Amino acid sequence: MTVAPSDIMASVARRQSEIDAPSSPVVHFDVGAPLHLACQQDLAPFSVAYETYGTLNAAKSNAILICHALTADQYVATRHPITGKPGWWDIMVGPGKPIDTERFYVICSNVLGGCMGSTGPASINPKTSAPYGLGFPVITIGDIVEAQARLIDYLGIDQLFAVIGGSMGGMQVLEWASRFKDRVFAAVPIATTAWHSSQNIAFHEVGRQAVMADPDWAGGDYYATGKVPRNGLAVARMAAHITYLSEEALHQKFGRSLQDRSAVTFSFSADFQVESYLRHQGSTFVDRFDANSYLYITRAMDYFDMREGRGSVLADAFRGTQTRFCVVSFTSDWLYPTRESRRIVRALNAVAADVSFVEIESDKGHDAFLLDEPTFHATVRGFLNAAALKRGLGS
Amino acid sequence: MTVAPSDIMASVARRQSEIDAPSSPVVHFDVGAPLHLACQQDLAPFSVAYETYGTLNAAKSNAILICHALTADQYVATRHPITGKPGWWDIMVGPGKPIDTERFYVICSNVLGGCMGSTGPASINPKTSAPYGLGFPVITIGDIVEAQARLIDYLGIDQLFAVIGGSMGGMQVLEWASRFKDRVFAAVPIATTAWHSSQNIAFHEVGRQAVMADPDWAGGDYYATGKVPRNGLAVARMAAHITYLSEEALHQKFGRSLQDRSAVTFSFSADFQVESYLRHQGSTFVDRFDANSYLYITRAMDYFDMREGRGSVLADAFRGTQTRFCVVSFTSDWLYPTRESRRIVRALNAVAADVSFVEIESDKGHDAFLLDEPTFHATVRGFLNAAALKRGLGS
Numbered sequence: 070m071t072v073a074p075s076d077i078m079a080s081v082a083r084r085q086s087e088i089d090a091p092s093s094p095v096v097h098f099d100v101g102a103p104l105h106l107a108c109q110q111d112l113a114p115f116s117v118a119y120e121t122y123g124t125l126n127a128a129k130s131n132a133i134l135i136c137h138a139l140t141a142d143q144y145v146a147t148r149h150p151i152t153g154k155p156g157w158w159d160i161m162v163g164p165g166k167p168i169d170t171e172r173f174y175v176i177c178s179n180v181l182g183g184c185m186g187s188t189g190p191a192s193i194n195p196k197t198s199a200p201y202g203l204g205f206p207v208i209t210i211g212d213i214v215e216a217q218a219r220l221i222d223y224l225g226i227d228q229l230f231a232v233i234g235g236s237m238g239g240m241q242v243l244e245w246a247s248r249f250k251d252r253v254f255a256a257v258p259i260a261t262t263a264w265h266s267s268q269n270i271a272f273h274e275v276g277r278q279a280v281m282a283d284p285d286w287a288g289g290d291y292y293a294t295g296k297v298p299r300n301g302l303a304v305a306r307m308a309a310h311i312t313y314l315s316e317e318a319l320h321q322k323f324g325r326s327l328q329d330r331s332a333v334t335f336s337f338s339a340d341f342q343v344e345s346y347l348r349h350q351g352s353t354f355v356d357r358f359d360a361n362s363y364l365y366i367t368r369a370m371d372y373f374d375m376r377e378g379r380g381s382v383l384a385d386a387f388r389g390t391q392t393r394f395c396v397v398s399f400t401s402d403w404l405y406p407t408r409e410s411r412r413i414v415r416a417l418n419a420v421a422a423d424v425s426f427v428e429i430e431s432d433k434g435h436d437a438f439l440l441d442e443p444t445f446h447a448t449v450r451g452f453l454n455a456a457a458l459k460r461g462l463g464s
Numbered sequence: 465m466t467v468a469p470s471d472i473m474a475s476v477a478r479r480q481s482e483i484d485a486p487s488s489p490v491v492h493f494d495v496g497a498p499l500h501l502a503c504q505q506d507l508a509p510f511s512v513a514y515e516t517y518g519t520l521n522a523a524k525s526n527a528i529l530i531c532h533a534l535t536a537d538q539y540v541a542t543r544h545p546i547t548g549k550p551g552w553w554d555i556m557v558g559p560g561k562p563i564d565t566e567r568f569y570v571i572c573s574n575v576l577g578g579c580m581g582s583t584g585p586a587s588i589n590p591k592t593s594a595p596y597g598l599g600f601p602v603i604t605i606g607d608i609v610e611a612q613a614r615l616i617d618y619l620g621i622d623q624l625f626a627v628i629g630g631s632m633g634g635m636q637v638l639e640w641a642s643r644f645k646d647r648v649f650a651a652v653p654i655a656t657t658a659w660h661s662s663q664n665i666a667f668h669e670v671g672r673q674a675v676m677a678d679p680d681w682a683g684g685d686y687y688a689t690g691k692v693p694r695n696g697l698a699v700a701r702m703a704a705h706i707t708y709l710s711e712e713a714l715h716q717k718f719g720r721s722l723q724d725r726s727a728v729t730f731s732f733s734a735d736f737q738v739e740s741y742l743r744h745q746g747s748t749f750v751d752r753f754d755a756n757s758y759l760y761i762t763r764a765m766d767y768f769d770m771r772e773g774r775g776s777v778l779a780d781a782f783r784g785t786q787t788r789f790c791v792v793s794f795t796s797d798w799l800y801p802t803r804e805s806r807r808i809v810r811a812l813n814a815v816a817a818d819v820s821f822v823e824i825e826s827d828k829g830h831d832a833f834l835l836d837e838p839t840f841h842a843t844v845r846g847f848l849n850a851a852a853l854k855r856g857l858g859s
Binding site: 107108203206207264265266267268270271272274275277278279281282283284300301303304307308311316319320322323324325333335336337339341343344347348351364368371372374403 | 502503598601602659660661662663665666667669670672673674676677678679695696698699702703706711714715717718719720728730731732734735736738739742743746759763766767769798
């Protein structure tokens with residue numbers, strides 16, 4: 070995890086330029102149109118960076134909003150400007166793919182609090198003319214969705230054909246379906262939960278403490294120092310990454326295989342491949358992600374509880390819904406296990422919603438939703454095709 | 465996790481005095497009796513600190529060695545000299561308790577590499593007259609057991625009536641039964657595994673990286689600085705602690721309960737009780753444990769693989785054994801799940817060993833072996849009583 074200072078500076082410079090001039094389109098909402106946040110503060114101005122794929126039809130009835138997970142961004146099917154890697158859901162989104170950009174107009178925006186062009190803690194606070202840092206308000210999944218709704222308004226779309234997302238993206242899907250019942254024709258919450266559990270919060274808290282323990286975090290005001298809390302954020306990412314993979318996936322990928330294939334070194338070097346893999350995950354993550362964004366977005370997830378303000382009755386979040394739901398879980402996902410999806414399904418059933426539930430057999434863990442899982446892809450394709458017929462979008 | 469410097473110094477001083485003058489008896493092995501380590505280095509001199517309970521009978525046939533887990537020590541049923549808390553297995557060890565000190569002579573020693581009186585990285589390296597730090601050799605579970613065997617020799621005991629331990633203690637039990645087949649009459653490996661999995665290694669690597677990322681770790685040479693890598697070690701402990709509890713135990717203990725019972729604070733304070741609990745676990749651990757010991761002992765666990773050097777055949781580790789085994793697992797232990805215990809049982813069956821296997825129904829996770837689990841306690845008591853009869857120790 071040791072990195073030359075020049076590399077750190079290059080990475081800071083890369084990220085700062087991305088913040089200053091993102092390559093995605095950005096819609097700016099001015100001081101006259103503040104975002105009223107759950108914490109009761111108004112955020113203004115604010116920006117939402119987004120990518121689109123395909124063509125919006127004349128009726129504006131073929132739009133799909135994809136909501137991204139904790140560490141992803143709007144580059145769902147576009148090469149990433151920092152890493153140069155293909156879009157994070159390239160396997161799922163494109164011409165002829167399960168989310169078919171020849172039929173659908175696909176929108177994906179960077180979440181509020183993010184670091185890829187949407188307003189977040191690295192953005193300039195107009196009151197101080199310096200980056201917000203910890204001066205940025207603590208946001209919620211609801212706030213993230215409200216910012217997305219502003220983007221959808223801006224694009225002139227009354228009703229989204231579908232809202233789709235995995236993990237934290239799935240939380241946004243649920244929040245969309247609950248807040249904007251008339252604006253979501255179909256919803257696909259994948260590998261997600263209606264509230265963050267004690268264990269979920271615990272893992273996030275470890276990550277936040279790792280970031281905050283790094284002296285280079287500097288109380289959140291590291292932007293001007295030329296340093297980033299590289300080690301702390303890398304440790305946070307390593308801990309989180311373990312929760313994204315199943316024990317079986319780790320075993321199949323690495324087992325106890327050694328890096329040099331011969332013998333242990335009796336040292337603290339990365340003897341085992343899994344150590345080297347984790348260190349790599351930690352260190353590359355830091356090149357593309359802002360540490361304060363990590364704090365804010367994990368906090369939003371921890372605060373997520375759709376029972377809140379509803380007398381603990383989850384079903385009340387969906388009462389009156391006309392949306393068609395397809396809830397998807399994966400057998401080996403221990404971060405948001407199938408039982409969490411079943412809770413969502415039970416709540417939807419309780420309000421007589423139109424809901425399908427599919428548990429996909431997979432040994433890949435939580436990250437299965439990002440990977441090559443043919444049954445999962447066929448499920449999404451089939452559900453969207455059927456819903457498109459109902460919506461009068463043809464076959 | 466913020467701690468006044470005076471507190472840190474007090475804690476350093478407390479631990480240093482414990483290292484310099486532990487309250488337990490210590491047996492010193494001189495330069496003439498080096499410990500030959502798996503890494504091929506000789507360690508000399510070295511010391512083993514231990515506690516004993518009960519009385520060794522004339523035949524020296526009633527001795528039970530208890531092997532402790534990663535962060536425990538020899539104070540199995542003695543008030544801890546630093547924390548002032550009761551012994552870590554007080555519930556299990558004492559007059560009339562499942563490990564009955566009125567019948568048995570109980571020995572528990574601090575592991576090699578530890579920080580409570582046995583030689584470890586905080587001990588003085590005779591070659592430099594300064595603490596070893598990272599100059600301490602990387603040790604294995606086998607090395608830990610060899611050092612224990614020296615203590616048992618010193619106590620004049622040929623055969624232990626039983627060797628018992630949970631978690632890393634269970635690894636030592638297995639190693640004892642394999643290395644010293646004539647010296648172990650009965651063995652009770654609890655909540656353990658015959659090799660560390662990829663996921664086990666991954667969690668430990670996160671902890672080590674957290675320690676090493678702390679500037680106060682100073683490459684392992686922090687002993688003279690008056691500082692300890694407090695934040696890094698606390699983060700390591702927090703991450704590990706999650707793996708000791710089941711999701712269900714966390715849910716029952718904390719759920720999403722808030723610290724102040726009213727509402728979230730929209731800040732990074734410990735809003736949730738689970739956050740406050742974890743922070744407390746992290747910060748109190750640092751007061752009683754040496755960061756380098758944490759690195760060395762986790763490394764020993766990661767290196768543990770009883771198939772090694774045996775053509776991957778675990779059963780070969782036990783071929784010819786006459787020991788009576790009682791293998792115990794807990795249903796909600798996801799660190800070393802029941803399937804790991806079953807692997808041990810299958811290997812023992814393959815060599816026609818005398819083995820009982822008990823899976824205890826518990827929602828307490830890995831830490832169940834330390835807690836009030838009546839069925840577990842009855843199992844250990846019953847097994848020891850039956851084995852004692854066979855050993856001619858009376859009823």
